[in-house]
Amino acid sequence: MPSGSAVIVDYDAGNLRSVQRACREVGLDAAISADADEVRRAERIIFPGVGAAGSAMQSLHATGIGAALVDAYRSGTPILGICLGLQISLDHSEEGDTETLGLVPGSVRRFRLTDPALKIPHMGWNAVEVLRPHPVLSEVKPGDEFYFVHAYFPSPANPGDVLAEADYEGRFCCALGRDNYVATQFHPEKSGRVGLALLKRFAEWDGHA
């Protein structure tokens, strides 16, 4: 049984209660916090978020939470980014031409699809293929699908940071990891049993890949 606690970072980027409920379901006591010091001191951190990169970064700067996340990353705290949380951990996002946190080298780009039958956002369930084993993804089996909602996708500069890919008129990175930071473009909290299993693995992770 996972023990300990986590802080879910609240930076005015969407509803965090569903993440909190899913954490509770796997035995992780997760408190929602908008306090930079609480984020800095957290045992582990979940960094979710939906919405636009630009306003999210403004909020992270204004509250000091952005700096706290960088400190926590450097001090080895296990961090799980989800969706927008993943996207703003890279250097730059095409969305609003935004400079982002830079925990992981790379950028975020918008889907440019040629098939008119493919919808934007990429919304629904898609298969996640693990390319590089990682403790947090250890229960993801070939063919397992996760729930996605996004119009932009991450493009890490270092191929070694790509943990998993999905396919939407071409393959894109849907999970990445570097040191004690791991992140998913999909929503584990809305992905049924396989998503809960991922959260449980994160709850047990010591931060070493």
Place this chain on the structure above:
Amino acid sequence: MLSKRVIACLDVRDGHLAKSVRFVDTKNIGDPVAKAREYYEDGLDELVFYDITASSERRRIILDVVEAVAAEVFIPLSVGGGVRSVQDATDLRLAGAEKINVNSAAVRRPALIAECADAIGSQNVVLSMDIRQVTPDQRHPSGYEVVIDGGRTPMGIDALAWTQQGEELGAGELVVNSIDADGTRQGYELNLTRKISEAVRIPVIASGGAGLPGHLFDVLTEGKADAALVASMVHYGDYTVRGLKSYLHGRGVKVRMSW
């Protein structure tokens, strides 16, 4: 490749599950929380609650149902029925709904779509439309009109024009519900669904008329829908969610098969 979704719709009245036939004659068929759990475990991709409670207690009842379901069902939850304001939408989101469906109130005041998109994100705003076939005329060049208030009030608005306006205002997804097909179990309105899906860039959920597994296949292929909504088919035990997905998978439709 993205999977086509199978979505179950639970009409909730006074905290109980109800199912209407052509929007009238609703009858109670059980506990929505138990049904939600059953479908979740059976591989459902998404769940929609439609609140048809008429009493003044309506908001509290649906919030309780959503809260109870969100505590044990970890797939996207969508809630609609009587959403008139950003406050309604944010209350439902706090209770655990991912997406908010707007319908009649958005037809009366289209700015509601943009306000909700600003407040909760475009991808969480679902424009749900009740549509009826009419003789094409100047006001309804597509031959389909928008009807509101649970199918009672025709609005003199062309359905195709309304879907495009909804997309421009910031709807992230559309539910296309055919009033003519609703509750008949004779199949989805394929022509309507295809026309709308081809006219917008956002995902389209087909609703109304499913009675046989082949109807889902038809609307997800010929009808070009991204998702198929079912109700009576699974509520009365004639079919299971797992069975429907296996059938679609067997006929070559990409659906999520492991959960």
